[in-house]
């Protein structure tokens with residue numbers, strides 16, 4: 001079962017994200033929502049919960065208000081032994097020993113990092129606010145704690161190209177993640193990316209280009225036995 005945790009008040013301004021414009025509008029699940037969602041999952045999964053994870057997605061779980069984060073994690077405690085563990089996603093620069101040790105104590109078993117690109121220029125152009133070395137550092141910490149590592153990449157970001165996207169995949173492979181997700185860039189309204197597109201500074205891949213690139217990436221990850229996760233796990 002998965003809950004989307006928006007990062008209301010996120011201080012970043014990634015070019016592709018419209019979350020800054022919907023601050024306060026996105027519903028923030030509370031402890032009761034977690035309890036209810038887990039109970040529904042327990043009922044529907046029956047004896048198969050041991051294969052399932054409680055998932056918190058939204059991109060910045062370890063960057064949200066600490067009290068709120070603990071409220072959500074505390075709500076999983078009565079059920080956690082029935083599940084395989086907890087999966088969550090976060091930013092690479094929001095990982096350190098203290099937070100990973102805390103997450104481990106709550107039985108977090110999988111952490112996915114929104115790395116998006118391993119090219120520092122692409123990260124900078126898209127105002128991600130972190131570097132490729134932040135990704136490498138976060139991977140090392142997560143692996144040190146024996147937690148399953150997931151890496152997420154976006155293809156066709158502003159300033160990227162086939163070569164840089166393939167470079168990102170190759171750098172991911174060096175980091176030996178357990179899973180990857182590939183997100184072709186989508187232009188959403190009211191984003192900096194939309195402004196760049198409208199002013200013809202950003203030309204997205206065509207559908208054919210995107211399919212060609214993603215099929216190369218899929219083959220690359222498969223040949224390295226790295227599991228590719230699709231939306232919805």
Ligand code: SF4
Pocket residue numbers: 007010011012013014017018019020059060091
């Ligand atoms: S994608 Fe970037 S701007 Fe959007 S919520 Fe995540 S960190 Fe903040």
